[in-house]
Amino acid sequence: MIATDIPPPLEVDPARRIFGLETEFGLHLDTGAGRPVTPEEVAGHLFHSVVQWGRSSNVFLTNASRLYIDVGAHPEYATAECDTLTDLIALDKAGERIVHDLIARGEERLRAAGVDGTIHLYKNNTDSAGNSYGCHENYLVRRRADFKAFASALLPFLVTRQIVTGAGCITRTPSGAHYSFSPRADHMWEGMSSATTRSRPMINTRDEPHANAELYRRMHVIVGDSTMAEPTTLVKMGTTDLILRLMEARVVMPELTLAREMQSIRDVAHDLPGRATVELADGRHLTAVEVQQTYIDLVRSHLGGVIAVTPEVEDILDLWQRGVDAVRTQDFSAVETELDWAIKHRLVMRYRDRLGCDLGDPRLARLELAFHDVSPDRGLYYRLQAQGLVRRIVTDAAIERAMTTAPQTTRARLRGQFVERALAVGRDFTVDWVHLKIAGSSGTTVLLKDPFRHEDARVDTLLDALTLA
Ligand SMILES: Nc1ncnc2c1ncn2[C@@H]1O[C@H](COP(=O)(O)OP(=O)(O)OP(=O)(O)O)[C@@H](O)[C@H]1O
Ligand SMILES: [Mg+2]
Numbered sequence: 001m002i003a004t005d006i007p008p009p010l011e012v013d014p015a016r017r018i019f020g021l022e023t024e025f026g027l028h029l030d031t032g033a034g035r036p037v038t039p040e041e042v043a044g045h046l047f048h049s050v051v052q053w054g055r056s057s058n059v060f061l062t063n064a065s066r067l068y069i070d071v072g073a074h075p076e077y078a079t080a081e082c083d084t085l086t087d088l089i090a091l092d093k094a095g096e097r098i099v100h101d102l103i104a105r106g107e108e109r110l111r112a113a114g115v116d117g118t119i120h121l122y123k124n125n126t127d128s129a130g131n132s133y134g135c136h137e138n139y140l141v142r143r144r145a146d147f148k149a150f151a152s153a154l155l156p157f158l159v160t161r162q163i164v165t166g167a168g169c170i171t172r173t174p175s176g177a178h179y180s181f182s183p184r185a186d187h188m189w190e191g192m193s194s195a196t197t198r199s200r201p202m203i204n205t206r207d208e209p210h211a212n213a214e215l216y217r218r219m220h221v222i223v224g225d226s227t228m229a230e231p232t233t234l235v236k237m238g239t240t241d242l243i244l245r246l247m248e249a250r251v252v253m254p255e256l257t258l259a260r261e262m263q264s265i266r267d268v269a270h271d272l273p274g275r276a277t278v279e280l281a282d283g284r285h286l287t288a289v290e291v292q293q294t295y296i297d298l299v300r301s302h303l304g305g306v307i308a309v310t311p312e313v314e315d316i317l318d319l320w321q322r323g324v325d326a327v328r329t330q331d332f333s334a335v336e337t338e339l340d341w342a343i344k345h346r347l348v349m350r351y352r353d354r355l356g357c358d359l360g361d362p363r364l365a366r367l368e369l370a371f372h373d374v375s376p377d378r379g380l381y382y383r384l385q386a387q388g389l390v391r392r393i394v395t396d397a398a399i400e401r402a403m404t405t406a407p408q409t410t411r412a413r414l415r416g417q418f419v420e421r422a423l424a425v426g427r428d429f430t431v432d433w434v435h436l437k438i439a440g441s442s443g444t445t446v447l448l449k450d451p452f453r454h455e456d457a458r459v460d461t462l463l464d465a466l467t468l469a
Contacts, residue, residue: 017140017141018081018140019083019140019241020078021137023092024133025077026124026133027039027042027122028127029117029119037117038073039073042106043069043073043075045107047075048109049102049105049106053423063404064413064416065406066080067098067099072131072133079091079092079095080406081451084407084409085233086312088237089233090401090402093399094402094403096374106119126169126184132186134184135227136220137219137237137240139241140216143209143215152257153247154203154219154240156278157243157291157292158203158221158223158240159202159261162268162269163327165323166185166269167182167228167232167344168180168182168183168342168343169182169183169368170368179349180269181272184225185265185266188202191203193205201223208220219244224236228343235319235323235339238320242307242316257280257282258278268288271288274289289327296320326339332346343381344371347384351364351367414455418466419431427439429466434449435448436448438466
């Protein structure tokens with residue numbers, strides 16, 4: 001039975017937004033000689049402890065986030081709904097630690113199955129076989145009739161933002177290797193589509209708002225790179241949010257429609273010097289720096305109006321500008337502790353110089369991979385962090401808390417309470433982004449259509465029912 005006494009939506013501040021981040025991790029087993037092991041078997045052992053307590057390899061955690069094995073044996077972690085970027089960053093980092101904590105048990109089980117090896121989980125977007133996997137951004141937006149036009153207006157921004165938000169990578173070609181802004185750009189096939197596997201769009205337009213569909217849509221951006229540095233995640237989500245805020249306020253956007261999005265995203269990715277131009281539909285040619293600067297100037301012109309000035313907005317704008325300036329001047333030093341592509345560029349170039357090799361050297365490929373290893377001991381990103389070489393946005397204590405505790409200001413709080421209580425009393429339950437249900441009971445399914453609502457008497461009743469039964 002579905003409860004019908006759905007409370008009316010709370011008064012929603014138009015500046016409030018729900019954010020979510022999905023990360024697919026690369027999974028790799030390092031093993032010597034021995035029997036061959038499929039990725040599915042490794043994933044199965046890795047998730048054994050999850051299946052033991054959750055009875056599935058697709059679960060919601062007490063921090064209200066979702067953990068599951070995606071197609072291709074990729075562990076995926078989707079953060080719970082956040083309404084602040086700092087909550088989102090803490091929850092995203094918590095996900096890295098949660099998947100990392102599965103490794104020890106997974107290796108034990110592999111040993112018991114006769115395989116001695118080390119499991120690695122990488123927060124990156126491509127594997128050595130050339131497969132690409134994603135980092136998906138979710139932004140709640142108000143529903144409108146012209147959603148497709150609305151979403152496509154975001155494309156020139158998404159194609160060029162990689163000069164700031166890209167993860168950076170070594171690209172190998174038959175004519176040699178070079179350093180690019182984004183590993184994901186080469187794997188995009190089209191601007192928008194409702195499919196994610198058959199085609200690779202930059203924006204997935206499948207209409208699945210995980211919220212009241214009369215009021216909302218979920219902008220599902222799937223073109224972004226997974227990012228290690230907290231400020232890069234801040235600027236990736238933060239700049240996109242600022243552009244969406246202007247668009248939702250019906251600010252007239254600059255005419256920057258691209259003539260060929262797919263060509264442009266690749267050209268920009270492979271142009272570290274920042275000189276390549278993208279062709280606009282109106283025949284003009286602009287560099288990615290010029291396109292991004294247009295957006296920065298537009299946002300600045302609405303500060304104090306559509307966009308309230310907060311320390312966080314100032315921080316995002318400052319880093320956005322410094323990122324664009326770094327490409328313009330080719331002096332990366334002002335962002336090399338904050339932007340993934342620049343942090344990794346510095347690391348890779350130092351080793352190249354030390355080894356006296358060229359960029360295509362396999363030792364640099366291993367270095368690049370190790371940068372994305374989520375292990376706090378082995379991961380090179382975490383070594384840099386331990387040396388104070390990357391700027392932080394959230395504290396370790398906040399990340400630690402986010403491993404078990406849901407954000408307190410969104411629907412995630414209710415889901416977190418429910419999962420925690422159900423596990424504590426040993427009751428079976430089913431949960432998704434909008435439903436909470438005690439399994440097998442004649443009881444109620446609570447439908448949570450408002451992602452901003454973090455208090456709900458129906459959930460209190462459900463929590464009581466869990467304990468009483
Ligand atoms: N109303 C909402 N608006 C924006 N984001 C939301 C909303 N509800 C949930 N989210 C976020 O959307 C993401 C959904 O992750 P999930 O991996 O389940 O993706 P999906 O796109 O629904 O499905 P799949 O990955 O299986 O194709 C989560 O990060 C979650 O926090
Ligand atoms: Mg997903």
